[in-house]
Amino acid sequence: xxxxxxxxxxxxxxxxxxxxxxxxxxxxxxxxxxxxxxxxxxxxxxxxxxxxxxxxxxxxxxxxxxxxxxxxxxxxxxxxxxxxxxxxxxxxxxxxxxxxxxxxxxxxxxxx
Amino acid sequence: xxxxxxxxxxxxxxxxxxxxxxxxxxxxxxxxxxxxxxxxxxxxxxxxxxxxxxxxxxxxxxxxxxxxxxxxxxxxxxxxxxxxxxxxxxxxxxxxxxxxxxxxxxxxxxxxxx
Numbered sequence: 001x002x003x004x005x006x007x008x009x010x011x012x013x014x015x016x017x018x019x020x021x022x023x024x025x026x027x028x029x030x031x032x033x034x035x036x037x038x039x040x041x042x043x044x045x046x047x048x049x050x051x052x053x054x055x056x057x058x059x060x061x062x063x064x065x066x067x068x069x070x071x072x073x074x075x076x077x078x079x080x081x082x083x084x085x086x087x088x089x090x091x092x093x094x095x096x097x098x099x100x101x102x103x104x105x106x107x108x109x110x111x112x
Numbered sequence: 113x114x115x116x117x118x119x120x121x122x123x124x125x126x127x128x129x130x131x132x133x134x135x136x137x138x139x140x141x142x143x144x145x146x147x148x149x150x151x152x153x154x155x156x157x158x159x160x161x162x163x164x165x166x167x168x169x170x171x172x173x174x175x176x177x178x179x180x181x182x183x184x185x186x187x188x189x190x191x192x193x194x195x196x197x198x199x200x201x202x203x204x205x206x207x208x209x210x211x212x213x214x215x216x217x218x219x220x221x222x223x224x225x226x
Contacts, residue, residue, distance in 0.1 A: 032212055043116070043202050043217030044155065051212075089154050098143060098209040099168065102154030 003027055004092050006103025014111050019077040021106045023090035026071065030092035034100070035064065035075050038087045047088070048075070080110045115139075116218035118203050124224045127193060133221045135186040135203030141216075143209045144186040146178060147202040149220070155202055161186060162209045193225045 006023045013019045023033075034049035050057045050064040050073065057064045063076040077084055090103040116137045125131050135144065143162050147155035160168035161180040175197075177189040186203055200220040206213040 034214075041219065043204070043219050045217065046214045049212070049214075098206055098213055098215065099157060099160070100155075100215065105152070105154050107152075 003030075003101050004090060004103040006090050006106060008106060009104065010107040010109070012109045012111060013080045015080060015082060017080050017110075019075075019080045019084070019108050019110070021075045021088055021090070021108075022072065023074065023103045024070075024072045025092050025101075027092070027094070027101075028071070029094045030101070032093045033064070033066065033073050034091050034093075035062075036089045036091060036102075038089065038105075044089060077108070080108075082110045082112050084108060085110050116203055116205055116216050118201075118218040118221050120221060121219070122222045122224075124226065125190065125193065126226050127195070129193075130189070130191045132190065133188040133201055133203075133223075135188075135205075135218055136184055137205040137216070138184055139205065139207075139216070140183075141205035141207050142183060143206045143213065144180060145204040145206075145215065146176075146186070146188050147204065147217075149200040149202055151199075155217075159188075160209065167209065190223075193223075195225050198223055198225045 004025045035047045036044035037047045038044040048059045052068045061078045066073045088106045091100045119134045146158040149155045158172045159178045164180045179187040202220045203218045204215040206215045
């Protein structure tokens, strides 16, 4: 049972464009939603995270939008750069145990 | 310093071998994790240690045996593995097990079982 669904699976964007990745979750007990970025040969690294009492959070070129009623959240990468080419995972966790449930991942390729 | 180190980087083993993966962090974190990641898939949680005690075992087969000798070290002992166990094994650590505690991942050990 996939509790966090992520789309698209892959994305190609031109340099300077906007990359948009969407996630939907089922379990209403989830209350913390981080995004991780993973480069080939590396472990995932936290990019940005949001809690459901906030509808939007921005850090530099990265913005999370959160829609609690729709149980959806998305990552926007503004002014995408070739160095942003990586796999992005959304995730969700509940109150106890810090157990992350990951989405399936999106491979982003930014063309120069 | 937010570094989690893992050794070895690569490991090839036969199905009858016994080997161990090692993970180390010096951030004073009290929670440590093992994940398994297959190609083009998300990480899957295997084990969680909190204050050096095993707190979560995600029904992992007994051929994987975790060990937390101290708060900085985490080992994963491997025995009688199957070819389908070939994957990237990631270690992570966090300050504690609160849901907002960022998990810091190591680079992983690429395991191949022949």
